[in-house]
Amino acid sequence: MIKSNNMYDLLDYHNIQNDFTDNEYVQTMKEKLVELLKSYGAYGEIVEYYMTPFAVTFVVDPDSGESIKEFKRLRVDLEVHMAWPIEIVNIVEKEGVFGIVVKRWERPLIGLRDIMESDEFINSGYEIPIAAGMDVLGKPLIFDLAKTPHLLVAGTTGSGKSIFLNDIIMSILLNKTPEEVQLMMVDPKRVEFGAYNGIPHLSKPVIYDIREAVNAVKWLDAEMVVRYNTFVKYNAKDIDAYNMAADEDNKSPRIVMIIDEYMELMYQPESEFEELIQRISRMARASGIHLVLATQRPSKDVITSNIKANIPCRASFTVVDWRESKTILDRTGAEKLLGNGDMLYSEGSAAIPVHAQAAYVSYEEIDRVIDAVRKN
Ligand SMILES: Nc1ncnc2c1ncn2[C@@H]1O[C@H](COP(=O)(O)OP(=O)(O)OP(=O)(O)O)[C@@H](O)[C@H]1O
Ligand SMILES: [Mg+2]
The missing domain is CATH 3.40.50.300 (P-loop containing nucleotide triphosphate hydrolases)
Structure with missing residues (x-):
């Protein structure tokens, strides 16, 4: 049982606001990514995205026939064009789609x-x-x-x-x-x-x-x-x-x-x-x-x-x-x-x-x- 807990007051908040939780910034990032994917031959659609203070994950629904492997091959190119480290990941909770994770170089702390x-x-x-x-x-x-x-x-x-x-x-x-x-x-x-x-x-x-x-x-x-x-x-x-x-x-x-x-x-x-x-x-x-x-x-x-x-x-x-x-x-x-x-x-x-x-x-x-x- 978790005690309802004023002990948590002993911990600090490390909440840091930044670009990666700014909707407008992420929207721009998404547009750039969509354009890039298109230029590689429109492999799929970005159906949603998730913002965290340290990364943004764009969820891609691939066109039929496309696999995560094919997107993984694009990783380095995407990285160069987006100028952020990028990772292509399976998303545990969701079937059939995967994530393009754009990570911050300097990530704020998650307290x-x-x-x-x-x-x-x-x-x-x-x-x-x-x-x-x-x-x-x-x-x-x-x-x-x-x-x-x-x-x-x-x-x-x-x-x-x-x-x-x-x-x-x-x-x-x-x-x-x-x-x-x-x-x-x-x-x-x-x-x-x-x-x-x-x-x-x-x-x-x-x-x-x-x-x-x-x-x-x-x-x-x-x-x-x-x-x-x-x-x-x-x-x-x-x-x-x-x-x-x-x-x-x-x-x-x-x-x-x-x-x-x-x-x-x-x-x-x-x-x-x-x-x-x-x-x-x-x-x-x-x-x-x-x-x-x-x-x-x-x-x-x-x-x-x-x-x-x-x-x-x-x-x-x-x-x-x-x-x-x-x-x-x-x-x-x-x-x-x-x-x-x-x-x-x-x-x-x-x-x-x-x-x-x-x-x-x-x-x-x-x-x-x-x-x-x-x-x-
Ligand atoms: N969760 C985290 N969030 C942000 N920064 C972290 C985090 N974990 C580690 N760091 C940074 O990395 C530094 C090293 O972390 P840590 O001491 O846990 O490494 P380690 O893997 O135990 O290394 P070693 O094998 O040498 O003991 C920390 O002092 C901190 O600056
Ligand atoms: Mg250690």
């Missing part, structure tokens, strides 16, 4: 607060709602970490992974009590999560040491088995059923473990990290244990086929090349993202990824929230 105060977030009914960002149609991107139930995050250095992990943590701190969700954080780079030490949602201090991190994952595996046995005693098929049956003092919180750069854990001798992840991710949905694993290096030895098979949900920021994009998303495209939180979010290799701008949250906002939850 976490704007997403959290959206109707979609407030009325999501999700158990662990995560305010992730805004998609290229201007719709908030929100997911339920309880259902996901795990997430792989990839992207080169500076692409926006850590801010995104902070979006996840903030979504939990501002909407879930420590009795509902406990966090575990691993930060081998020792730069990101230190400030969270001492908050009631953190069952153990932030872990920096790789060997300790492996031990924490082992502990999580053991905890899963303990839970499993307890649930059996209560005849409960999963954590929700168990928490309904258990009395107030015995309820189990969900546990979310966040690892900002898990690559080194893979390389620890005899750590069995991959095996542990495989075990945990298989059984975790029922036991209420969730993993969020991030890496700079989405190569096949880090995002192995075993890990992929067990964690279908992925968020990709800019990656180095199409091979890396294929490794993380099972398709190309992430290599063309612009950085600074430009991302593709996919709930499985068969699903069309949602193209979105990740929500921004500053370290000042994070500090305010930490102070507030410490005092609660």
Whole structure:
């Protein structure tokens, strides 16, 4: 349950008006685009458009016989003529049409607060709602970490992974009590999560040491088995059923473990990290244990086929090349993202990824929230 929430006052508005939400400007852009398409042989009609502060998406209904591939071939030409970065995307919600996304070079921030105060977030009914960002149609991107139930995050250095992990943590701190969700954080780079030490949602201090991190994952595996046995005693098929049956003092919180750069854990001798992840991710949905694993290096030895098979949900920021994009998303495209939180979010290799701008949250906002939850 989301508390009706004056905690959101701890966050800033980053609302910035600009050309891309100016109807007249976008109208001019549309006319130019229509003309361009015509000059290439009138492939289809622009039937509507969506404005967001960071991009405008023109929805194209292609003439019969035309495919998205043919439009994709025009991308570079369109880019040159329009003088904006352009992307041709499938639009998840709409059949048969696709989008020409014109992106700003300098995109304004999409604030976490704007997403959290959206109707979609407030009325999501999700158990662990995560305010992730805004998609290229201007719709908030929100997911339920309880259902996901795990997430792989990839992207080169500076692409926006850590801010995104902070979006996840903030979504939990501002909407879930420590009795509902406990966090575990691993930060081998020792730069990101230190400030969270001492908050009631953190069952153990932030872990920096790789060997300790492996031990924490082992502990999580053991905890899963303990839970499993307890649930059996209560005849409960999963954590929700168990928490309904258990009395107030015995309820189990969900546990979310966040690892900002898990690559080194893979390389620890005899750590069995991959095996542990495989075990945990298989059984975790029922036991209420969730993993969020991030890496700079989405190569096949880090995002192995075993890990992929067990964690279908992925968020990709800019990656180095199409091979890396294929490794993380099972398709190309992430290599063309612009950085600074430009991302593709996919709930499985068969699903069309949602193209979105990740929500921004500053370290000042994070500090305010930490102070507030410490005092609660
Ligand atoms: N959602 C976002 N909106 C706007 N700017 C962003 C966003 N995410 C990241 N940035 C910008 O990019 C910078 C780097 O982001 P971040 O620290 O999340 O990168 P990273 O992927 O974790 O990099 P590294 O792998 O080096 O840790 C931020 O300081 C910020 O300026
Ligand atoms: Mg980082």
